[in-house]
Amino acid sequence: MIDLVWRFLWRGAxxxxxxxxxxxxxxxxxGVVGDIVMDRRSTLNHVNPVLFSHWRHxxxxxxYACHPDPFEMRAQANDISMNDLSAGEYCARxxxxxxxxxxxxxxxxxxxxxxxx
Amino acid sequence: xxxxxxxRLLLCGALLAAFWIGGLSLGCAPETRYRVLSTVFDGVxxxxxxRAERRRPGQPASARLVPEPPAPxxxxxxxxxxxxxxxxxxxxxxxxxxxxDAAMNVDWVAAIETGLIHPRPGxxxxxxxxxxxxxxxxxxxxxxxxxxxxxxxxxxxxxxxDNCHPAIFQMRAGADTITMSAIFQGEFCGxxxxxxxxxxxxxCPRCHVRLQSAGQ
Numbered sequence: 001m002i003d004l005v006w007r008f009l010w011r012g013a014x015x016x017x018x019x020x021x022x023x024x025x026x027x028x029x030x031g032v033v034g035d036i037v038m039d040r041r042s043t044l045n046h047v048n049p050v051l052f053s054h055w056r057h058x059x060x061x062x063x064y065a066c067h068p069d070p071f072e073m074r075a076q077a078n079d080i081s082m083n084d085l086s087a088g089e090y091c092a093r094x095x096x097x098x099x100x101x102x103x104x105x106x107x108x109x110x111x112x113x114x115x116x117x
Numbered sequence: 118x119x120x121x122x123x124x125r126l127l128l129c130g131a132l133l134a135a136f137w138i139g140g141l142s143l144g145c146a147p148e149t150r151y152r153v154l155s156t157v158f159d160g161v162x163x164x165x166x167x168r169a170e171r172r173r174p175g176q177p178a179s180a181r182l183v184p185e186p187p188a189p190x191x192x193x194x195x196x197x198x199x200x201x202x203x204x205x206x207x208x209x210x211x212x213x214x215x216x217x218d219a220a221m222n223v224d225w226v227a228a229i230e231t232g233l234i235h236p237r238p239g240x241x242x243x244x245x246x247x248x249x250x251x252x253x254x255x256x257x258x259x260x261x262x263x264x265x266x267x268x269x270x271x272x273x274x275x276x277x278x279d280n281c282h283p284a285i286f287q288m289r290a291g292a293d294t295i296t297m298s299a300i301f302q303g304e305f306c307g308x309x310x311x312x313x314x315x316x317x318x319x320x321c322p323r324c325h326v327r328l329q330s331a332g333q
Contacts, residue, residue, distance in 0.1 A: 017243070030221065032223075032310075032311065032312065032313065032314060032315055032316050033208050034208075034312065034313040035208075036312075036313075055208055055211060055223075055313075056204075056205070057204075058225065058313070059203060059204070059205065059211070059234050059236065060234075060236055060237060061236050061237055061238075061239070062236045062237065062238050062239075062246075062274075062275050062277075063275045063276045063277070063280055064238060064239070064244075064247075064276060064277035064279075064280055065181070065236075065237065065238055065239040065244065067280050068279060068280060068284070071283075073280060073308060073309075074308060075303065075312070093240075094240055096282060097280065099240055101281050102247075
């Protein structure tokens with residue numbers, strides 16, 4: 001019996017250590033990331049869904065910079081289309097080329113970044 | 118390599134103990150970790166102490182990331198250059214630099230309190246920053262151990278009154294029937310918690326404050 005345990009532990013120790021270290025390294029981030037995927041129209045129109053990096057915006061702005069105006073603070077409550085952005089609404093209030101990068105054909109992938117399943 | 122049965126037994130024990138302590142110190146909740154580690158080792162920091170130390174402003178880890186304040190320029194330059202923004206490529210790099218709560222969630226409130234980030238209230242001058250509101254709301258779910266304290270102060274560092282009132286919460290304690298199942302379905306606290314703030318299932322004692330003292 002002790003021989004079996006010995007064999008398992010002593011021979012398997014380096015492997016266990018490796019697995020443990022790998023597991024710890026990859027699970028360095030726990031909890032809520034805060035990325036928001038928007039796919040009301042994207043997949044229907046054959047582009048990648050929008051990956052909105054909430055945490056990235058949050059390092060620069062408090063909640064009330066964007067909530068409740070122009071974005072209602074509820075999932076699926078905001079019907080955002082590219083036409084709205086062209087009219088300067090929603091994201092385009094800042095993403096206009098002056099405050100932040102503009103919405104255009106050179107920046108599609110910056111927001112339409114969520115890989116399709 | 119041959120070893121006597123006694124040597125093998127001792128080595129097995131040592132290895133098992135090493136795995137056990139290693140797993141504990143990496144994987145368990147701080148309260149459990151403290152309880153077990155303090156029976157084996159001396160000088161284990163209490164969970165509270167560890168957390169307070171993490172939150173202390175001016176620690177080397179955050180000091181490295183907070184941009185240096187601009188050096189006082191010559192008298193001919195009255196307008197200081199705008200503060201460089203703290204940016205991160207990935208959430209992993211942000212999580213490594215930010216303060217964490219007991220469950221290793223990124224503690225966004227502590228990030229403001231320690232001065233690590235200075236999120237702005239909006240674009241332009243028409244948006245007013247609001248001061249934190251030092252008002253704790255005590256909610257009574259009927260079972261004393263689950264009593265909830267809602268800190269307005271932490272929330273108003275990020276949010277403004279009209280973010281939550283009156284659409285999500287009526288402005289009268291006890292006016293809304295807040296249940297955990299509603300929260301898990303994304304209502305009430307669940308509008309943010311679990312989506313962009315710490316998930317309810319990872320931070321029970323942060324709201325049910327008596328569980329905190331029970332665990333220590």
